[in-house]
Amino acid sequence: MTPARRAAPDPSMFLPLTPVVFDILLSLADEDRHGYSIIREVTARTATPLRPGTLYRALGRLLDDALVEELDARPARGDDDERRRYYRMTPLGREVARAEARRLDEQVAHARARRLLKGARR
C-alpha cells in the first residue's frame, strides 16, 4: 500500500449485503466476467434467474462503492467479445464478500445450534 493511499474503509460497514450483490460478488470471486456471464453464472448456480435490469442496478452500486471495478484491459481469450465490458472484484470487494460469508456462516452456525439444521459443527 502506498503511503498516499487513503485508509481502506471498514468492510463491515457494507454489511449485510443483499442476496443479489452477494451473488454477483461470488460469481466474480473466481474470474473476471462480463454482464451476461454473471447473469448465466448466478442463474445457473442459484436456479433463480438474475435479470439484466437487476444486475446493472446492483453493478452500479458496487462500482460506486468500489467493491467492483471495470477492467481496462480485456482478458486475452479466444472467445472474448471485445465489445463487452468486464468486471473484476476489488480487494475491498473481496474483503466485503468474505465478511458477508463469515456473517452468513455465523448465522448458519446459529441455525444449527438451534437445531434448524442437522450436524452442528461446534
Next chain:
Amino acid sequence: MKRAGSSRAAARRGAFSAARRAAYGATRHVAPVLVRVLLLIYPRRFRTRFGDSLMRDFLDTARDGDLWPSALDLFLGGVAERRRERQRAASVRHHTALTRRPAPRLDRLMLDIRHILRRLFTRPAHALIVIATLAVGIGANTAVFSLVNGVLLTEMPYRDPSRLAFLWTKLAWIGVPRAWVAAPHIPLLASQAGAIESIAAIRTTDTQLTGSGEPRMLRMGLTTTNLLDVLGVRPMLGRGFVAEDAPAYVAILTHDLWTSQFGADPAIVGRTIELSAERFEVIGVMPEAFTFVVHSSLDEPSDVDVWVPSDWPLETMSDGSFGFAALVRVRPDATLAQAQAEIDVIGARLDRERYRERGFGWQLTPLQEDLVSAVRPGLMMLAAAALGILLIVCANVAGLGLVERARRARELTIRAALGAGRARIVGSLVMESVVLALAGGAGGALLAWLSIRAIAASPLLALPRMHDVTMDWRVLLFALVLSIAAGIASGLWPAWRAARTNLTATLRDGGRGATAHGGRARGVLIAMEIALAVMLVAAAGVLYRSFSTLQGIDAGFNPRHVLTADVSLPYARYQQESQAWQFHRQLAERLAALPGVSAVGGADAAPLSGRADQAGVAPEGFDSGGYVGADGRNVMTVDLVRTTPGYLQAMGIVLQRGRDFTWDDRSDAPRVAIVDDVLARQVWPGGESPIGRTLPIGDTKAEIVGVIRQPRLYQMGADDRPQVFVPWLQDTTLGLTLSVRTTGDPAVLAEPLRQAVWAIDANLPVAEVMPMRARVDLSMGERRLQLSLLAGFAVAALLLASIGLYGMISSAVTQRTQEMGVRAALGASAASIRALVLRQALVIAGIGVALGVVGALALGGLLSRFAYGVTGRDPLTLVATILVLLAVAVVAAFVPARRAARVDPIVALREG
C-alpha cells in the same frame, strides 16, 4: 481459476432450455424495441453508464427465453432507479444550495431561485404580505412614472420636435410675459430671423357642425396653410393644405372627430361637411397620434377638432392686437438659442422704434415645454411622494425581513457552519427579496395600469397630454428596475445583519439572541416609516386645505344654482347683428319664463373658461409707463368680455357701483363699458369713482357705467389681469356662454334649455350644458389629481406605518411573553403591563413623529407653491397630523398590548 467456458456451458445446461429458446422466435422483433423504450425510464446517468451493456445482455437473456420477466424487471428497476436518482439530486442540490460549490453562475442562480420559491411556498402568508406591500409601493411609483413619462418624457409625434417652439410676446410694462403674437410680427420674423425655417399662425374659434346628425359644437383651428409642414406631419387620409387652399373651403379632420362623428368612414375625403352653416370639403384626416393643442396665454389648452386654412393679410393687420398663436420651426443647422438671439435683436429694435424701450420682446418656448411646464412641479411633487411611499414599503419589508431572518437564524447558522460564505448567504437572501419584489412589481404594474385608466376615464382629473399616458415599455422597464432596486434595498440590511450573527451564540440559544437584536433595528425602521408618513400626511393635509379653500373661495361669481351652456351662431345665417340680437333676446325671454329661473344672461367668455379676447384700453390719466397707442395714450392690456343684459345677476357677479347693461345698449346707442375693481384700483388708486369717465377701448371710446368685483377668468385663486365688460349688443360675437340662475337644482333645466334653443333655431348645437359648479370642478382638475394621488399615498403611508408598528410591537410582545409572565406573577396589574407595551410603541412613534415634523417643516417651503390660502407649514395641519399619527400608533399597539396584559403567568413561565 476455472475457465470461463465451463461455467457458460453449465448455465446453458441449467436454466435455458431449447424449447424456451424456440419460443423466443415470436418475440425476437419485440425485444430490441422494448429494451430501448424501457431504458428511457432510467436516469440519463445510468443509461450512459450501462445502456449498451444492458441492452446486449437483455437481448441475450431474451433469446434464452426470459423476455417478459426481464422486461418487467427492467421496468421496475427503472422506476426505482429514477426515484433514487431524484433523491440523490435533491440531496446534492440541497447541499450545493447550502454551501458553496464552484457551479456556473447561471446554474447557481436557478438553484437559488428554485430554493427560494420552495421556501416561499412554505410560508405563503409572509410572502403574500410582502408582495402586497411592495405592490402598493411599486404601483404608486409606476403610476406616477407613467404620468411623468407620458407628459414630460415622451417626444411629441412631430418631425424633429425639439426644433419646434411657440412664440410668445413679452409685454413687460404691463406685466404680461406671455401674450400671443401680433399678426405683422409673424411675416416679419419669418423673413428677418435667419435661424427660423418657418412660422405658422393659428387662431381657434368655436364652430357648429350641422347636417351630420344633431348639431354639434366644435373647436376649429384656423391656420396658415403651412401648419402641417411646420409640424412635419402628414394626414393619415387625403392630403395636407397647399398654398392654393387658403381662400378655399377645405377642412382636415382630427382622428377623434373622424371616428366620433363620421364612424371612421374611409370615404370621408372628398365629402362636404357643414361648419358654421358653410360648406367645407374634407381633404384629409389626421393620424390618431396627432393631437396638436393650441392654448391661450394662460395655459388653458384646447383640443382642436377640425383644421381649416386661412389667408389672413398678416402684414397689414394691427400690431397692437396680440391675437395669434405662432408656431416656429428652427432650421436644422440652427439651435433654439440662436433663433432666440436673433429675434431678441429684432425685438430690441422694435422695442426702440415702436414701444418706447419699455420691454417689448419675444420668447421662444419649446413646444413640449410650453405644454407641460405648468404641470411639471406638480408631477415632481407626486413623484417625491411616491418615492416616500416606496421608502416606507421598503422599510416595512425590511422590518418583516428582520423578523423572518431571526426566525430562520438556525437555518442560516447551519448554512454558515456548513461553509457557505457570508457573501453567498447575503446573496441568496437578497435574491429572495428580489424575487418577492418582482412579484410585487408585477402586482404594482397592474395597480398602476388600473389607476392610469381610472385617471384617464375621469373628467375631473386633468393633465395636458393625458392621451399620451400609457404603460409603454419604458414604464414597464421602470417597474422592473424599481422592483429589483426595492428588492435589494429591502433585503440587503436584514441579510447583512443575518450574515453577521454570531454562529455559536445563535446555535446555543436557538436563535433568540438574534431576534432581540433585530428588534432594535426594526424600531429604527418603524420610526423612519412614521416620519415619512407624517410628511406625506402633512403634505396631503396642506393640499386638502388648499383645495377646499379654493372650492369655497369667492372667485367673483356665484356658481351655485347656475346652469351654463355654449351656443354659437353660424355666421352664414346670422350675418346681420340684428339677427343675433333677436335670437338671444327671444332665447332670454323663453328661458326667463321657465319655472324657477330668476336671471338669464350670456357672455363670450365665461368665468374659468380662460378664453377671453384681449384688448388695449387707454384710461384717461393712466400712466402705464409702457406701450403707447396711436393717440399717444398709455395702453393697458385687459381681458375683454362681451355680456348680455342680466349676465351679472345670472352669474352672481357683484356690481359694486353703477348699473348693468340693458337691451337698449345697442351699437346704435352710446358706447358703454363696465370695468372691474382691479382696473379701477390700478387707474384710480385714490378711490375716485370711474362712473361716467370715458374709457378708450381699441379705436372706440366707451363711458364707464359700472364697476364689478372681478370674476376669475382663468383659475380659481389666480390673480387675473384687469377685465372690461362691454355690451354684447355693441360688439356682437357669434359664440356665447349662456348662464341661467335658478332657485333649485340647475341640472333639471338642461333639457328645457336645449328645447328653448331649438324652438328658435333647430340647427344650433347646444354644447357643454352643465351647472357652473361643474365648470369650477373641471377647472380644478390638476389640483384634484394631485390631491387624489397624494391623499391616496398618505392613506397608504399611514396604513403601512401602522401595520409596521403593529407587527413590531406584536412580535416584541411574543418574545417577551415570559417576561410579561414574570411581571404578572410579581403582581404587575394588567393595566401596567398594557401601559408598558403602549409606552414602547409611543416612544417609537414619538421619535418618528418628531423626525417627520422636522422633515415636513423642511419641505414646507417647496410645498407652499401648491398651497392656496395656507402655507406649506400650516400649523393646524401639522398638529392634526401629529394627533392622527399618535392615534394610529396607539390603535396599532393596543391589540398586542392587550394580549400582553392577558398573559397567564403560569402558562408563560411553564413554556419559558
